[in-house]
Amino acid sequence: MSPESLADEFAQIFEDEYDDVVIYGDEDKSTVLHEGPARIRANGWVEVSSGRLLSPNAVHHIDVESTE
Template sequence: MVLSPESLADQFANIFEDEYDDVIIYGDEEKSMILHEGPAHIRANGWVEVPEGRLLSPNAVHHIDVQENL
């Protein structure tokens, strides 16, 4: 069986990418610099895509808190 590089990349994306409805993305440890609140797509390469069409660099994001829906 032969896999194309594109299909292999798609398979890894399915495993390593996450989609969240409600997150808070921080740019610092103290939680004083909020970069985004709301839905986000975390790509396999570490970049974070937000609905406005922006991509946040892994270097800019300190951490992401996933908000649980109650």
């Protein structure tokens, strides 16, 4: 098994993709970082539809509206 295919297998197990989320930067939901589709990577970073990556340190919590 190649390293690339092994990485793909782990990504399928440990990464989640969602159609509709709201990503907040604070507990009281006053700072919205993103609304819409997003992928949560295995390393904790969040990839939004523009391709931008949000650091796990920047994200307080994510409300999931639907899954893909």
